[in-house]
Amino acid sequence: AALARAHEFVRPHTEASQPTVGATTLHTFLADLFRAYSDDTGAPRVHISGDDAVFDDQAATSVALLFHELATNAAKYGALAATAGRVELATRRDDDRFILTWTEIGGPAIEGPPERQGFGSSLASLSVEGQLGGRLHREWAADGLRIVVDLPATALSRRRAAEKDRLQPL
Known part of the structure; x- marks a missing residue:
């Protein structure tokens, strides 16, 4: 269901069918994606904190694939x-x-790290490195997996970055 909502966000829209919720932020998008992993009382088990960012549909598919893969693996293993x-x-x-x-x-x-990298892990790396132009680093600590995703700030809202560049004087 969370991936379906991500798809709805990124699918092409006409003026009449375009969502009217306004700008979406990264935290809002991820909270919706992680809702499926809430506990029995509905409380989130994935806690999001820190700086938020304006987020557009050009980054949504890659971000959704990455975090869906991380959450699915966390739920299984x-x-x-x-x-x-x-x-x-x-x-x-x-x-x-x-x-x-x-x-x-x-x-x-x-x-320790798994003996082989599965399709989902490969897809996560490709999403970050190939689609978003960033880096993904995994740390397999005994007390839990830690993943650091380092992105160009413009990767989350390419349209806004392009507009900002276009409006700057030469």
Whole structure:
């Protein structure tokens, strides 16, 4: 359902069918994507904190694929597979970069990196490195997986960045 909502956000619209919710932010988009992983009371198990960013449909598919893969893996093998487990997703702007840090807490102990990289992990790397022009770093700590995604700040809202460049005097 979360991927379907992401698809609705990115699909082409006519003027009449265009969503009227206004600008979407990264935190809003991700909170909607992670709603499926809430606990039995509806409380989020993926906590998002830090700097938010305006977010457009050009980045949505890559971001949705990346975080859907991370959440799915956490639900199968990581922190979200344990009743008390949770994920902290910290976001911060650092000059011309936007850093997202995914930290799994309270899951089963990790013995090290997997012996092989699956299709989903390859797709996550391709989304970050190929589509968004960033870097993805995985740390397989015994107490939980930590992933750092380092993106150009313009990767999340290419239209806004292009408009800003167009409006600057030569």
